[in-house]
Amino acid sequence: MVNIKINGQEFEVENNLTVMQACEKYAGSQIPRFCYHDKLKIAGNCRMCLVEIKPGPPKPAASCATPVANNMEIFTDSEMVKKARGDVMELILMNHPLDCPVCDQGGECDLQDQAYIYGKDKGNFCHDKRAVVDKYMGPLVKTKMNRCIHCTRCVRFINDVAGFTEIGSIGRGVETEITTLENALSSELSGNIIDLCPVGALTAKPYEAKARPWELTKTRSIDVFDAMGSNIVVQTRSNEVLRVLPDLNDDINEEWISDKSRFAIDGLANQRVDTCFIARNKVIQPASLEDAILNTDKIIKSSSNIAMITGKMTDMETIYLHKILAEKINCKYYSCIENGGDFDTSSRGNYIFNTGFKGIDKADFILIVGCNTRKDAPVLNARIRKASILGAKVVIADENRDLKLNASFLEPNISSLTDILNNKSSVSKALKDAKFPMIILGSDIVTKDEKLHSLTLEIAEKFFIKDDWNGYCFLHKNIANVGGLDLDFNTKSATKIMEMAKAGEIDCLILNSTSDIDTSLVHNNCKIISFATNGDDSLRRSSVIFPSLTYVEKSAFYTNSEGRIQKTTKACEIIDNRFDECQILCKIIANIDSNFSAKTRSDVQMKMLESLENKEINVQKSRAILAKKCDKIDENISIASTVYNFYMTDSISRNSRNMANCVREILLIKK
Numbered sequence: 001m002v003n004i005k006i007n008g009q010e011f012e013v014e015n016n017l018t019v020m021q022a023c024e025k026y027a028g029s030q031i032p033r034f035c036y037h038d039k040l041k042i043a044g045n046c047r048m049c050l051v052e053i054k055p056g057p058p059k060p061a062a063s064c065a066t067p068v069a070n071n072m073e074i075f076t077d078s079e080m081v082k083k084a085r086g087d088v089m090e091l092i093l094m095n096h097p098l099d100c101p102v103c104d105q106g107g108e109c110d111l112q113d114q115a116y117i118y119g120k121d122k123g124n125f126c127h128d129k130r131a132v133v134d135k136y137m138g139p140l141v142k143t144k145m146n147r148c149i150h151c152t153r154c155v156r157f158i159n160d161v162a163g164f165t166e167i168g169s170i171g172r173g174v175e176t177e178i179t180t181l182e183n184a185l186s187s188e189l190s191g192n193i194i195d196l197c198p199v200g201a202l203t204a205k206p207y208e209a210k211a212r213p214w215e216l217t218k219t220r221s222i223d224v225f226d227a228m229g230s231n232i233v234v235q236t237r238s239n240e241v242l243r244v245l246p247d248l249n250d251d252i253n254e255e256w257i258s259d260k261s262r263f264a265i266d267g268l269a270n271q272r273v274d275t276c277f278i279a280r281n282k283v284i285q286p287a288s289l290e291d292a293i294l295n296t297d298k299i300i301k302s303s304s305n306i307a308m309i310t311g312k313m314t315d316m317e318t319i320y321l322h323k324i325l326a327e328k329i330n331c332k333y334y335s336c337i338e339n340g341g342d343f344d345t346s347s348r349g350n351y352i353f354n355t356g357f358k359g360i361d362k363a364d365f366i367l368i369v370g371c372n373t374r375k376d377a378p379v380l381n382a383r384i385r386k387a388s389i390l391g392a393k394v395v396i397a398d399e400n401r402d403l404k405l406n407a408s409f410l411e412p413n414i415s416s417l418t419d420i421l422n423n424k425s426s427v428s429k430a431l432k433d434a435k436f437p438m439i440i441l442g443s444d445i446v447t448k449d450e451k452l453h454s455l456t457l458e459i460a461e462k463f464f465i466k467d468d469w470n471g472y473c474f475l476h477k478n479i480a481n482v483g484g485l486d487l488d489f490n491t492k493s494a495t496k497i498m499e500m501a502k503a504g505e506i507d508c509l510i511l512n513s514t515s516d517i518d519t520s521l522v523h524n525n526c527k528i529i530s531f532a533t534n535g536d537d538s539l540r541r542s543s544v545i546f547p548s549l550t551y552v553e554k555s556a557f558y559t560n561s562e563g564r565i566q567k568t569t570k571a572c573e574i575i576d577n578r579f580d581e582c583q584i585l586c587k588i589i590a591n592i593d594s595n596f597s598a599k600t601r602s603d604v605q606m607k608m609l610e611s612l613e614n615k616e617i618n619v620q621k622s623r624a625i626l627a628k629k630c631d632k633i634d635e636n637i638s639i640a641s642t643v644y645n646f647y648m649t650d651s652i653s654r655n656s657r658n659m660a661n662c663v664r665e666i667l668l669i670k671k
């Protein structure tokens with residue numbers, strides 16, 4: 001600790017703070033800044049954060065880049081400071097265009113805000129402003145480089161956080177320019193540079209000239225495009241989602257979101273299933289809700305082998321109702337994991353990310369098995385990258401995938417794992433020496449062979465569990481998985497259910513918002529009842545189609561990979577003939593059991609939460625894993641992660657023009 005004075009007041013502060021941090025934390029002084037950002041390396045190049053420091057040379061110092069020292073006296077609003085900040089502002093504005101009325105950043109621009117405080121009404125500069133050619137950054141980020149103030153936040157984010165070298169700065173002094181390789185940015189996190197840019201140099205291309213910030217209604221909610229449950233703010237106008245921005249949550253997504261979470265929102269409105277449909281003489285026709293429910297009732301009552309699969313974004317209330325329906329109609333086969341997988345759910349710790357995402361910051365050895373963290377959870381991958389830069393050793397058992405991590409690779413085969421278990425691998429020794437070892441497993445591992453789950457649990461028990469540390473971390477691909485497993489909605493893997501459906505062993509298949517199920521392979525005798533938000537080819541085979549709500553139209557529960565239950569907030573009204581799938585399911589169940597009383601989503605939520613309480617499920621509890629001795633596994637199974645198109649993983653992103661542009665410009669043209 002050191003003793004310092006801030007504006008005449010004495011404080012004892014930690015000696016690892018910068019002057020800016022000490023002023024904000026202890027004296028509550030707001031220091032203006034452009035280049036400094038909590039989550040980025042310090043650059044100290046904009047000079048907007050100048051303060052006066054004594055003892056020292058008689059000139060202001062950059063508070064973001066100056067560490068505190070004993071007996072330092074800091075002044076944050078002296079005459080010297082005010083003049084210095086005014087001069088810096090004048091220098092920055094010298095070449096900044098006065099185009100605020102046509103700039104998308106207008107109304108939420110750091111430069112605009114600070115110019116109100118420190119700007120002068122007259123400048124001393126009487127020459128032409130310099131002009132800078134705009135750079136191409138792909139379909140998501142629009143550039144207006146005349147507005148750039150060279151804070152280098154975008155460069156530091158793309159280089160340090162995302163791990164790409166696609167943005168840099170060239171030239172010196174007045175010739176300085178931020179530049180790219182004139183290619184679309186490849187990072188799955190590229191949209192975050194739009195939030196970081198303190199001016200209107202980088203803005204969102206899909207949002208260009210669409211709205212002003214004060215016209216938007218902001219709703220804090222949860223993202224459902226991966227299993228992280230990132231905190232987001234959904235911004236709407238006239239019932240249309242115009243923007244999704246990250247909300248701060250240090251435990252989950254810090255302040256980043258993936259490009260899919262941010263930009264796939266245009267898919268919400270495309271090809272919406274806006275009403276019920278019934279297949280009449282093999283032609284799908286619009287129908288009333290009553291007729292659709294009546295038809296469903298007939299199909300269910302005339303079927304003896306019924307199976308259900310819920311989709312990647314299905315909320316917990318809906319899964320809970322499917323489970324009740326399954327019990328009432330004696331349906332034995334159901335799964336909440338659309339991509340398949342028999343999970344060992346004997347303990348909750350077997351299928352959640354036990355350390356929590358924040359545990360990555362503490363881990364000193366990270367073994368990644370069967371999972372492409374860069375695609376499965378890009379924000380989490382950035383956290384692993386940060387840990388690896390700070391010294392954590394990362395080993396990946398996979399093909400040589402470019403995860404942007406400083407890592408070594410193991411062959412993606414079973415013997416790599418059994419060698420670790422039997423102390424035959426150098427990794428075993430390193431694991432024994434590690435204080436906080438972590439194993440991150442992808443769900444691909446379980447879809448390949450259920451015994452693999454047991455093998456990894458055995459390894460975890462031997463190396464990754466300590467008295468105060470459970471480093472067994474299961475990373476799911478989809479937000480619906482953990483909630484569904486918590487609700488015990490997985491009696492048979494979806495892959496096996498589909499094999500039965502193809503073989504004609506199922507006569508009614510109920511699919512709720514699934515997006516990867518190939519219904520064209522289902523046996524002709526099997527009737528399909530579908531719930532869907534957006535249309536796609538798989539619906540053609542359905543006998544009944546019910547409309548469903550997207551995550552922005554309902555307040556629904558989701559549990560993320562770390563086992564944290566969170567709730568989305570309804571940001572848009574329900575329009576057309578869309579219905580809440582909970583209401584529809586309640587009606588279907590009530591037709592079968594007249595004693596069933598729940599009618600609305602909130603009725604169901606109460607019952608569902610009660611059922612979870614009985615299982616004592618919450619973030620803190622049930623973190624222990626339960627390993628069984630693993631049976632002999634086929635040595636030829638590959639444990640490599642599956643390759644897939646990150647931009648189009650579900651029916652919303654597949655209906656998104658923004659994501660289609662990314663596929664074209666990043667995956668096709670660039671490759």
Ligand code: SF4
Nearest residue numbers: 148149151152154197
């Ligand atoms: S483009 Fe924006 S974030 Fe990048 S250096 Fe310029 S002002 Fe900073």
Ligand code: FES
Nearest residue numbers: 033046047049064
């Ligand atoms: S914020 Fe300190 S120099 Fe930019």
